[in-house]
Amino acid sequence: MVDTSARYKKTFPISWDLLHRDCKTLAWKLHEKGKWNRILAIARGGLVPAAIIARELDIHFVDTICVSSYTLRTQGEPAILKQAASFEGAPQGCLIIDDLVDTGRTAQLVRQMFPEAYFATVYAKPDGRPLVDAFITEVSQDTWILFPWDSEFSFSQPIIGRI
Numbered sequence: 001m002v003d004t005s006a007r008y009k010k011t012f013p014i015s016w017d018l019l020h021r022d023c024k025t026l027a028w029k030l031h032e033k034g035k036w037n038r039i040l041a042i043a044r045g046g047l048v049p050a051a052i053i054a055r056e057l058d059i060h061f062v063d064t065i066c067v068s069s070y071t072l073r074t075q076g077e078p079a080i081l082k083q084a085a086s087f088e089g090a091p092q093g094c095l096i097i098d099d100l101v102d103t104g105r106t107a108q109l110v111r112q113m114f115p116e117a118y119f120a121t122v123y124a125k126p127d128g129r130p131l132v133d134a135f136i137t138e139v140s141q142d143t144w145i146l147f148p149w150d151s152e153f154s155f156s157q158p159i160i161g162r163i
Helices: 016-033 047-057 105-113
Strands: 008-014 038-043 062-071 074-082 094-101 118-124 142-145
Touching: 016 047, 016 118, 038 047, 038 105, 047 062, 047 094, 047 118, 047 142, 062 105, 074 105, 094 105
Parallel strands: 008 142, 038 062, 038 094, 094 118
Antiparallel strands: 062 074
């Protein structure tokens, strides 16, 4: 495992409202691209975005592939914990949904398994961006995205106080 805590210089907190709005924006973008009939969510991060997108696009066939690569701010090689058997040989109209493409390791692994699927993430970093077909917001590689399921409300030190 590689300790990535030293490479994150910024934190970008995402609220539930912002996440929901960004997922709906991604759904609009996907709607304009074509007709989709199934979603493969990359668990765990892609579960919430996949649920929102499935609702917005009226997709009822949702499966998961479980990939583990992070422990807090430590990233290692991705390991598949659960395959998506129902997607073997999946026809056109398949979406892969994740919350974020960071280094691209997970995206590369999943894309090799499902090369015909359309890969969309809500957030993207420069290293992983070339591996996805669509995303909404790009952040710098040295930014840690703090998702709402990983955070609680607390006092936030002003930026000037951190320097």
